Amino acid sequence: MNILMALSQLEVTGAEVYAVEIGEKLIDRGHNLYFVSDTLTKKNRGKYIPLAFNKRNLFQRLDQIIKLIKIIKQNKIDVVHAHSRASAWSAEIACRLTKTPFITTVHGMQHISKHRKRKQPIGCGYAVCENIQRDLIETFDVDPAKIKVLRNGINLTKFEISKPPKNQKKVISIIGRLSGPKADITYNLLTNSIDLKKYKINIIGGKDIPERFNKFKDRVNFTGYIDNVYEFMANSDLIIGAGRVAMESLLMGRPTLAIGEAKEIGIIDMDTVSKALASNFGDVGDRTPHDFDWNFIRSEIDRGVELKQTPPEVTDLIGENFNIDKIVDALEKTYQREWVRVNKYEIPVIMYHRVIKNIDTESGKHGTYVTTDQFRDHMTILKEGGYIPITFEDLSQIPIYQRFEKKYIILTFDDGYIDNYTYAFPILKEFGFKAVIYLVSDRTYNKWDVDLTDEKTFMMMVLPMLEEMRDSDLIEFGGHTLSHPRLSELSDDEMKEEIFKDKENTEKKLNIRLNSFAYPYGNLDDRAKKLVSDAGYPYGVATDSGSYCLSDDLFEIRRIGIFPTITNFGYKRKIHGNYNFIKIKREKKMQRDVVSG
Structure with missing residues (x-):
């Protein structure tokens, strides 16, 4: 990412030391750093652009905003991070006009002037200590959700x-x-x-x-x-x-x-x-x-x-x-989340279950399938749209600053049905597309549906099929429990057995390391998320829960379900990258309607 640090000081301050040190860490992680300030004393590898924020009359403020807009556009700045109120006033306006994510770190108590509005230019804000956080909330009516404590990072x-x-x-x-x-x-x-x-x-x-x-x-x-x-x-x-x-x-x-x-x-x-x-x-x-x-x-x-x-x-x-590494981890997530929020784009994670050929003989009562014709249409849409299907292992290797440079998408399949091998796999091979398949490791058929809902019996893939898919370098496998239960209804010991033993079974059987886990039915709680993490998974995927930003919670990644009623136009909407924003907004409206109704 191209990150602009905005400061204002006439001699070295703690804010400058902080900004430069986290800047150096961000450069080490592959980001490009720019600094704007009246002066910059500390040595750094970023690009310094002098800007006199301490000149504060109206015309000087306007000049600062115009210059900031030019800097943001010329350097393709992805996010602006202000470290002083003087720089934040101008930077907030410039960011609004250019639709650039705006973050602040507040290093000290803010001055109250009778001649200024009490509103503070916060954007997504951090305070370096609790007393600053409390003062911003109590004195300046800053929304508590917009100001958190993140201390000065030290190497x-x-x-x-x-x-x-x-x-x-x-x-x-x-x-x-x-x-x-x-x-x-x-x-x-x-x-x-x-x-x-x-x-x-x-x-x-x-x-x-x-x-x-x-x-x-x-x-x-x-x-x-x-x-x-x-x-x-x-x-x-x-x-x-x-x-x-x-x-x-x-x-x-x-x-x-x-x-x-x-x-x-x-x-x-x-x-x-x-x-x-x-x-x-x-x-x-x-x-x-x-x-x-x-x-x-x-x-x-x-x-x-x-x-x-x-x-x-x-x-x-x-x-x-x-610890500066922990501080920079948090900032990177914030930069990404704010970029995603402002640009309304995130890597889509798509959820399939079954792919069938004959609706009359192969479909079940739940409708968790698409036909081979639909699936081929979907893959054609992805290819023509320039999308690049990746796995979670691929995702872990893509630096945050490169995550949005290409149109990445993650295709997932739940349960491990035999039709994933028979119908989906040949089409994936034809297009050269990768996918992630979540296996229920202790079932040979969909026993959970047969027993509970009188569903038809659909068989799971067998070992030779799984080995062929593994060796293709197109398919990544993930965990999906032993028996497909609703995890939140289990005791701690039962839940641990389902998650840990499942991972052990699949890794041993296929001689692989699993990178992600899918919660059956999308049913989860904090216990389940912790156990998935404790089991050694870097990622956990849900269904209709989780943030619009993938990196907000790597153990509750929201997925977009694909079903037979979806048209090609509907599919294009779902893979666009902004679908979860629309869906979450709709969900919140429905919740408000229920409360008010």
């Missing part, structure tokens, strides 16, 4: 636990910019809470030293922005900072005092870490005024410099919350 491989330094004079490093509220925090720390004679002090950050700090120059080491900040961290007895500074310090195992623009947390341990996470380590509070307790901070500093390391359980918790 954990960059960090390892450092040995406690052996400094004769304890070293304290305060890390953060020397402008705005953070400068006030640093000034008050030096004035009210730190014994400058007792400790050696490093102030790391800030382009220039503000005049009021000049009186500290002979007692404090002002480094400015430096590249070897982690060396300073490793050699410090105590790190003081907020946001990303605190996270990285804790990942190195250094004792850390969290204090930010909003509040002081104190030394981070298991008693304070939850409060620290919710406030982004002191940077985000609430709307009530807060008076810093500088005496408490002084006592915490004196306590912190005597600690050897951060408790290991705290470091582990930070790693779990800020």
Whole structure:
């Protein structure tokens, strides 16, 4: 995908570090990254396009929107991800006008102005901590469904636990910019809470030293922005900072005092870490005024410099919350879901059961079939339409950013009837098309239908047929339970037996690995989805449940049923890629009608 990161800052910020680091990970995964911002300090492999978002009068805003539209069109941008309100205002409008998916990450409390509408440009939004999420909902009336918590991602491989330094004079490093509220925090720390004679002090950050700090120059080491900040961290007895500074310090195992623009947390341990996470380590509070307790901070500093390391359980918790690979996984799914939503297109997953030749002698009472003539027509429509049938194994090998470059489609067959071999397979071979067949491994005929509904007996495929299909490289097999029960009606043990034993049977019989599972009748619950995952399946397919976006829930993938009453025109509608959007919209309307009726 072509992804545009929009920032606005005049010096390096945590938002810039976050955007660049996830950008580098996205580039590693094959995406193309573009950055627009007033400045961009951090080195990266993306393309940087200067854009002065901090110029905010009406005419400047219009100019930004026009330039963004041009950038989006020229670079064929698939999704815009904004990381500041200044960039988000212009980016949201540009995205609306170009029909481009718009995502935001909110890194701090949003300013309230009497002269501006309270509506926030969120799109599909993430907050880096719980306090921001709560404030957006309570103060700006943001729909809770549109703002979730997704923390700043950190590349954990960059960090390892450092040995406690052996400094004769304890070293304290305060890390953060020397402008705005953070400068006030640093000034008050030096004035009210730190014994400058007792400790050696490093102030790391800030382009220039503000005049009021000049009186500290002979007692404090002002480094400015430096590249070897982690060396300073490793050699410090105590790190003081907020946001990303605190996270990285804790990942190195250094004792850390969290204090930010909003509040002081104190030394981070298991008693304070939850409060620290919710406030982004002191940077985000609430709307009530807060008076810093500088005496408490002084006592915490004196306590912190005597600690050897951060408790290991705290470091582990930070790693779990800020693992950049997990963050980028979530973002990739979001980018894809929003692309699918805006473009109203997703890879169709089609569901067949039987293919028959003679309706009078081969059809059953349920109508879960198509004729050979219909099936040939369907395959002809796919070929003439440029569709490429793939399997779930193929899908797993296609990067997200390439998923919509071709007209992929997945053809599935449930149960494993003998007519799949007799009639469907020759037609698939003729067209060179792939398909996925879900086998009921412990039945030789449709016993579940015969016993329950007095259906005719239809035989299942036998081993030589399955082996021939397997060896054709056109057919992928999937699991469909031992006996075709309604899974949600089973006990935990019964359900596990149906799913696990079925997979074992088919894999052993055909010497293959199964990639997907189909829930009989489309009947499932959370237990079934978990067991399918636990059994080692990467995918689970349903029938009339699941999201319009395939990757939203890989264990409840919605399928589109094909039956004998469907005309060729109807088939073309169902395979178009937007069918599930139409169907889900219709389902929601019917639900509303039932409630209101």
